[in-house]
Amino acid sequence: RTCDQLRCTACDFRVSLFNGYIWDQSCDYLFFRNNMPELSKLRAKMIKKKGARAYACQCSWRSIDELTDLQTDQQLRWVCGKH
Numbered sequence: 001r002t003c004d005q006l007r008c009t010a011c012d013f014r015v016s017l018f019n020g021y022i023w024d025q026s027c028d029y030l031f032f033r034n035n036m037p038e039l040s041k042l043r044a045k046m047i048k049k050k051g052a053r054a055y056a057c058q059c060s061w062r063s064i065d066e067l068t069d070l071q072t073d074q075q076l077r078w079v080c081g082k083h
Contacts, residue, residue: 002017005081006079006081007078007079008057008058008060009077009079010060011057011058011059011060013036013059015056015078016036016042016055016056016057018054018055019053020048020049020051020053021047021052022054022063023045023054023056023062023063024045024046024047027061029059032056032058032059032060033059036057036058042056052064060076060078062076
């Protein structure tokens with residue numbers, strides 16, 4: 001189960017999640033910095049993948065296609081934004 005209210009403490013943006021997608025490997029910091037949170041612009045680098053989920057804020061992004069504990073990723077600054 002995943003929190004749907006994740007917030008990034010580094011860029012202070014809400015973490016967006018997209019079911020059924022992964023990020024293209026060409027994604028970089030500037031792409032997300034310039035295009036978050038506009039879905040129409042983000043779609044340019046989204047790839048459909050059944051059972052996957054793409055996460056992103058303005059400074060970090062992850063593609064998850066298997067059960068993963070995001071808390072073990074030391075580079076991420078994502079916390080529950082409270083419900």
